[in-house]
Amino acid sequence: MVLFKKKVQITPELQPAQIKKITAESYTPVGEDLSYKEFKFANWVVSNRLLMKKIGIGIIIGWCVISLGYSGFRWAEYLIVGYWGDRDMTNQIASEIENYNAIQSLYSAQNLVLGRTQVFDAENNKYDFFTEVKNSNKNWLAVLEYKYSYGGGETEMREVTILPQTELPVVILGYENSSFPSSAKLVIENIRWHRIDPHMISDVPAFMAERIVFVIDDFNFVRGATSGLSTNRVAFDIINSSAYSYWQPEFSLVMLNGGSVVGVANITVDQFRTGDTHSVDLRLFDTSINVTDIMVIPMVNVFDESAFMSPGE
Template identity: 25%
Template sequence: MDQVNNLNKRSDITISTFRTNMSNNIYNNLSEKELKYSYWYVTHRVFLRKLGILILAVAVGALLIYGVVLISGYYINDTGDTKALADRLSQDKFNLALLAESNKPKELVVGETQVLRGNKGNVDFVTKVLNPNVQWAVESIDYYYINGEEKTDIETSYVLPEQTKYLLHFNYPSISIGFSPRLVVEKVNWKKVVDFAAMQEKFVDFDVQNVTLTTLIKPTAIEPDSITNISFDVFNKSAYSFWEPRFIVLFERGGQLIAVAETQLSSLASNEKKTESLNLFQTLPAATTTTIIPDINILDPNVFKGFDVGSGELK
């Protein structure tokens, strides 16, 4: 009897424990829908893990590409900014140079004097002079040449801003071998000008055409002198007329200056075309190239030819 009672007690304890365990199971608190979601997650867990890794890799790649584009853009923009800064610094240096020049002009750059064959056995002296200043002109320059103990008469010229000027002395008697003429600048008068480049572009606009070099008389045993003619057309394309415009004629062979001449017209009106002819009493090689340079002092108001406004007064 006691054994039967003990068995009944054990059965009650087992059933009570089972009921307790069943009441503590978390799945008893889930709905059917939640159980379906849980089942789907468990069955797709590996796929979701791979998908997450893929999304992370794509995000990292996108950030990397964005970083490369950002850095490239920075360097491209930085290159432009650096160039702009260099340009500003160069401009500042140019402005500083102008500021320094505004108080005192730089000295003329004087080249070596060349001795060239001139007319009828004489020689010509030619010296190239450069004015490096932008806003200073040589209003007048007095110069002469010394050759041994002899010297030429004083001559006067001018040098415009940034102009390469040819100082000339023509028909000096043939010099002895061993003597080398030397240019002496006696006096230089400077004049400050403003915006000369625009002024020159406005006033000076010549078109030289149809340059012809012709040997008129060839040298012979009886008559060693020869005559060479140069002719050219000059067209004044500017709106300004000039009194006595001067032109320098350079003759070169193989890039070397072999002769020089100058000529002066009586006048040249706006939109006027004139033909100039000049004889040289010397022989020039057939391969001679010719350069014609206008030499007009546009800072001198007297070079401009006025026009009649009806009152007889020139304006």
């Protein structure tokens, strides 16, 4: 008996298709669309909008409460304790500070002191105006713009510098007028004050004393009537005993008779070197005056470097 085997064809089992999952995280925005993260954040903001509003209001209220509470506490502390302490401190400061008017003189220039104005008959309808002006300030020099007025007219304007703690004749010499100028008065149009810098010159009097060292010697007054001259004669020597040489120093000569001023003149010395002696010989046309003594007052501004000659010149 023959048995036949039947061939059976086995078909492989079909596998399900591989399907690719698409998630929101893998979404790629197109154009100006929101990305997944931006969309997720926007969704969170919208969902928690009310909560965020409450948190913001709470923060503001908390800040206000803390600020107002702290401010109120500090104000209460000041009203209870601080106010009275401030009042006591203010009263103490006011009692320790000197009156401004009392100390103002330490920082500002004091007024010039004017002497009596005199007019001297020079010669041939020419007159000399004379007023002594004192600058009592230690650290201030004054530059005066001045003139003289008199009954019926006034002189031209002049300028003069008065050094600290110096008394200087302020003059106008040889003023021509047809008659004697009566009721003469010094008129100061302007004063320019210049403070000496204490950082540059700490001791002003010592600085001046070192540079203004002029000695008067061999003073002699001769009447014209006794010498056969038509004028009186005043002669003397000026010696520069300082260590400084001057280009063109000017001196004011005040002539005295028993302490009273009887005449005035100005003297200029060209290139007055240290150690030099300059002889002065003046003629006085007013033969009626008598001169017993003289004052020679330097008018050089020792605070102006251009007034000095350099060593070797």
